Amino acid sequence: MPDNQSHSDSIAGAGEAEQPVKVQARDVCVSYSGKQALNHVSIDVPDRSVTAFIGPSGCGKSTFLRCLNRMNDTIEGARVTGSLKIDGLEVNDKSVDPVVLRANVGMVFQKPNPFPKSIYDNVAYGPRIHGLALSKDELDAIVEDSLRKAGLWDEVADRLNHPGTSLSGGQQQRLVIARAIAVNPEVILMDEPCSALDPIATAKIEELIDELRENYCIIIVTHSMQQAARVSQQTAFFHMGNLVEYGTTEDIFTNPRDPRTQDYITGRFG
Amino acid sequence: MSVTALIALAILVMLAGGFYAGRARAIQAVEGNTVRLHSLPNYHGYYVAIWTGLPALLLLLAHGMFADKVVENLTYAELRREASSLNVQLNDAIEADGAYESLRTEAVQLRGRAEAISADIQRLRNATGEDRDPELMDRLEAERLDALNAVTAADEAVLEREGELIARVAAEARAEGAPVRALAGFEVSQAPREQRQLFLADTLNIARGELPSRESRELVAAASIATRHQNQLRFLIGGMALVVALAGLARTRSQVEPAFRARNHVESLVTALLFLSSVIAILTTVGIVFSLLFESLRFFSSVPVSEFLFGLQWSPQIALRADQVGQSGAFGAVPLFAGTGLITLIAMVVAIPIGLLSAIYLSEYAGPRFRATAKPLLEILAGIPTVVYGFFALLVVAPAIRGLFTWLGFDDVATQSALSAGLVMGIMIIPFISSLSDDVINSVPQALRDGSYAMGATRSETISHVVLPAALPGIVGAILLGVSRAVGETMIVVMAAGQSANLTANPLESVTTITVQIVMLLTGDQEFDSPKTLSAFALGLVLFVITLIMNVVALRVVQRYREKYD
Ligand SMILES: Nc1ncnc2c1ncn2[C@@H]1O[C@H](COP(=O)(O)OP(=O)(O)O)[C@@H](O)[C@H]1O
Ligand SMILES: [Mg+2]
Numbered sequence: 001m002p003d004n005q006s007h008s009d010s011i012a013g014a015g016e017a018e019q020p021v022k023v024q025a026r027d028v029c030v031s032y033s034g035k036q037a038l039n040h041v042s043i044d045v046p047d048r049s050v051t052a053f054i055g056p057s058g059c060g061k062s063t064f065l066r067c068l069n070r071m072n073d074t075i076e077g078a079r080v081t082g083s084l085k086i087d088g089l090e091v092n093d094k095s096v097d098p099v100v101l102r103a104n105v106g107m108v109f110q111k112p113n114p115f116p117k118s119i120y121d122n123v124a125y126g127p128r129i130h131g132l133a134l135s136k137d138e139l140d141a142i143v144e145d146s147l148r149k150a151g152l153w154d155e156v157a158d159r160l161n162h163p164g165t166s167l168s169g170g171q172q173q174r175l176v177i178a179r180a181i182a183v184n185p186e187v188i189l190m191d192e193p194c195s196a197l198d199p200i201a202t203a204k205i206e207e208l209i210d211e212l213r214e215n216y217c218i219i220i221v222t223h224s225m226q227q228a229a230r231v232s233q234q235t236a237f238f239h240m241g242n243l244v245e246y247g248t249t250e251d252i253f254t255n256p257r258d259p260r261t262q263d264y265i266t267g268r269f270g
Numbered sequence: 271m272s273v274t275a276l277i278a279l280a281i282l283v284m285l286a287g288g289f290y291a292g293r294a295r296a297i298q299a300v301e302g303n304t305v306r307l308h309s310l311p312n313y314h315g316y317y318v319a320i321w322t323g324l325p326a327l328l329l330l331l332a333h334g335m336f337a338d339k340v341v342e343n344l345t346y347a348e349l350r351r352e353a354s355s356l357n358v359q360l361n362d363a364i365e366a367d368g369a370y371e372s373l374r375t376e377a378v379q380l381r382g383r384a385e386a387i388s389a390d391i392q393r394l395r396n397a398t399g400e401d402r403d404p405e406l407m408d409r410l411e412a413e414r415l416d417a418l419n420a421v422t423a424a425d426e427a428v429l430e431r432e433g434e435l436i437a438r439v440a441a442e443a444r445a446e447g448a449p450v451r452a453l454a455g456f457e458v459s460q461a462p463r464e465q466r467q468l469f470l471a472d473t474l475n476i477a478r479g480e481l482p483s484r485e486s487r488e489l490v491a492a493a494s495i496a497t498r499h500q501n502q503l504r505f506l507i508g509g510m511a512l513v514v515a516l517a518g519l520a521r522t523r524s525q526v527e528p529a530f531r532a533r534n535h536v537e538s539l540v541t542a543l544l545f546l547s548s549v550i551a552i553l554t555t556v557g558i559v560f561s562l563l564f565e566s567l568r569f570f571s572s573v574p575v576s577e578f579l580f581g582l583q584w585s586p587q588i589a590l591r592a593d594q595v596g597q598s599g600a601f602g603a604v605p606l607f608a609g610t611g612l613i614t615l616i617a618m619v620v621a622i623p624i625g626l627l628s629a630i631y632l633s634e635y636a637g638p639r640f641r642a643t644a645k646p647l648l649e650i651l652a653g654i655p656t657v658v659y660g661f662f663a664l665l666v667v668a669p670a671i672r673g674l675f676t677w678l679g680f681d682d683v684a685t686q687s688a689l690s691a692g693l694v695m696g697i698m699i700i701p702f703i704s705s706l707s708d709d710v711i712n713s714v715p716q717a718l719r720d721g722s723y724a725m726g727a728t729r730s731e732t733i734s735h736v737v738l739p740a741a742l743p744g745i746v747g748a749i750l751l752g753v754s755r756a757v758g759e760t761m762i763v764v765m766a767a768g769q770s771a772n773l774t775a776n777p778l779e780s781v782t783t784i785t786v787q788i789v790m791l792l793t794g795d796q797e798f799d800s801p802k803t804l805s806a807f808a809l810g811l812v813l814f815v816i817t818l819i820m821n822v823v824a825l826r827v828v829q830r831y832r833e834k835y836d
Pocket of ligand 1: 032037055056057058059060061062063064075
């Protein structure tokens with residue numbers, strides 16, 4: 001392979017050796033109905049930290065996130081090749097049940113999407129379908145714990161039976177995060193989680209992400225350079241389906257090696 | 271071509287001319303630099319054209335609608351004037367006639383006697399204790415009946431004598447060579463109401479060149495008067511229309527100038543037109559509802575509401591003779607409500623599961639190719655005329671059901687049964703439910719499904735826990751619309767469910783529904799004010815209220831759903 005060398009350069013880019021690698025991608029390619037969307041992406045994402053994916057629209061950030069929980073399976077015509085491991089286990093292996101995988105890899109979308117159920121039932125959704133709670137008390141405990149971790153408990157404790165859609169946009173997004181946390185995932189994927197929120201709600205989510213970092217491996221896609229700089233420890237820059245540059249957030253923002261990265265973070269294109 | 275048609279054509283030409291005149295003047299006013307115009311030249315054209323054509327055409331339309339009535343009244347008035355001297359002669363003849371006078375006095379006396387007997391009866395009826403004498407009462411009733419018959423006979427005699435006098439006066443006048451139009455006027459002014467209307471209708475028929483029901487010299491004479499009025503009116507209105515059109519053209523053309531807001535004027539005219547259309551639609555609805563209401567009130571004046579709503583026996587009979595008391599039948603509508611409910615229930619038991627499951631399959635599992643063919647096919651099912659379903663039910667389903675249940679050991683399975691009607695009606699309703707539910711399920715945002723899949727839910731878990739709850743209000747709306755279809759459906763039940771008003775919950779028996787009974791009550795020759803026919807309006811009212819409530823609830827539910835996801 002001609003570019004064997006080039007990606008061996010970019011793999012270890014993160015440099016923070018303190019945390020073990022959680023997600024390991026090698027030569028991941030994705031095409032939609034034959035149209036290439038992601039080219040030979042190789043990356044090591046460390047555990048218990050926040051990794052930001054940045055890059056212009058359509059460069060394949062969401063596509064890569066969807067590989068991690070095999071949500072691409074639900075898209076007709078999507079084809080994924082290459083090796084993708086979480087905790088050393090091959091994600092695309094035939095023996096992996098996507099349903100179990102997705103319980104382990106939570107996902108938060110751009111637009112808050114609470115189910116048409118009560119706040120309680122929204123959070124209890126995952127534990128119920130996966131049979132995580134043996135009694136009502138246990139379920140209550142999981143719901144409360146998740147809502148507390150998502151920083152929402154104090155705001156909704158007295159109206160758990162209100163519909164999830166009755167909350168404000170920022171609260172809905174935190175509810176969705178609580179819903180994801182409730183099934184005990186190890187990885188949480190966030191695809192532009194704040195782009196539909198106002199600055200105050202955004203600040204709350206960022207604070208929450210910072211707290212969640214203690215226990216989860218978080219990957220966040222964002223279009224805001226400031227947000228990436230504020231919440232993440234590693235940053236990866238994608239461009240036209242390629243992973244152009246990957247390193248500590250500090251390095252990427254203060255000392256980008258690739259001119260395309262420099263142009264993007266200084267706002268010259270994108 | 272008739273004068274009116276020519277004038278209408280002329281007005282249309284002026285309308286077109288008005289458009290170009292207005293347009294041209296607008297362009298000319300700014301010397302071709304149309305940017306300076308407040309409104310585009312075409313708007314000036316529309317404005318002039320509308321005011322040229324619309325009022326004049328409305329005038330012609332009004333003429334077309336009301337001309338006959340006006341001509342009839344004018345002709346009648348003129349005929350009466352022509353006959354005034356003959357009418358005076360008749361009055362004189364009546365006053366001079368001793369026989370007429372004595373007949374009149376006799377009638378008055380007889381009436382007085384009948385009234386006296388009625389008063390006696392009333393007094394007796396109010397009396398209490400020993401004064402109450404049933405025998406006397408019966409005798410008095412018989413006397414009163416005789417007296418009333420005598421009054422009727424006397425009245426007839428008076429009329430007959432009057433007729434003789436009329437005929438005599440007319441014969442004398444004819445012999446003296448009175449003008450035919452005077453004779454025609456005399457005939458029409460002395461005839462009873464129905465005959466007068468018939469005479470005038472024939473007059474107008476002749477004037478229009480159509481065939482009258484009979485012919486006579488008098489009719490021809492009257493027709494010539496009608497023709498004259500017709501022509502006068504035609505020219506008057508036609509001329510007025512032309513003047514109005516010309517005035518409109520002149521006035522609006524002179525209004526055209528660069529700053530003139532033709533666009534806004536046209537806009538408000540369009541608004542007025544749209545408003546008018548909706549008013550017509552609303553008024554028609556209100557009219558129908560009110561006629562239902564009034565006829566029902568007439569029905570409820572002979573049959574109490576409580577008997578109608580809670581009575582258990584339905585056998586509307588019509589009295590064959592006016593004096594047949596107690597033959598008005600039983601109007602307890604509960605068996606009809608029960609029959610309607612039973613058939614609707616069976617239909618929904620068939621339609622809801624099949625419709626809903628096929629909607630789920632179509633929207634969540636089927637590939638786009640299958641969907642693209644299956645959905646139109648389902649919608650064709652909705653387009654089959656219900657009478658076709660009806661004979662399908664009667665000729666295919668009913669014998670099959672009878673065969674099946676007889677084989678299973680049931681005896682007396684009716685040929686026409688609630689079950690066969692309900693089954694077929696259910697099939698008819700499937701496409702409603704599946705098509706509407708499919709739309710509703712499809713409009714559940716993909717984000718919700720993604721959210722559920724991302725939680726590790728399978729497809730069926732996602733459907734039952736997320737998609738269906740989200741779509742539920744819309745699905746309920748679809749089901750309610752299906753129910754109101756079932757309740758109002760007529761053809762299938764007429765053919766397959768029978769007409770006997772059994773109060774039963776057994777689906778193998780023949781039952782009848784509200785709609786079927788309405789059909790039965792109103793088909794054939796009926797007099798229009800017997801309780802039997804009027805009860806159809808009361809049934810219609812009940813049906814209307816049921817469907818209205820269901821539609822309102824359905825719309826409410828669907829609306830609530832919309833608010834949430836838009
Ligand atoms: N469901 C899909 N079907 C077909 N093409 C897709 C689909 N989703 C994304 N793509 C294509 O893949 C490329 C990458 O898209 P995406 O991963 O959504 O970009 P990003 O999230 O970085 O904006 C784009 O060119 C897009 O058009
Ligand atoms: Mg994206």
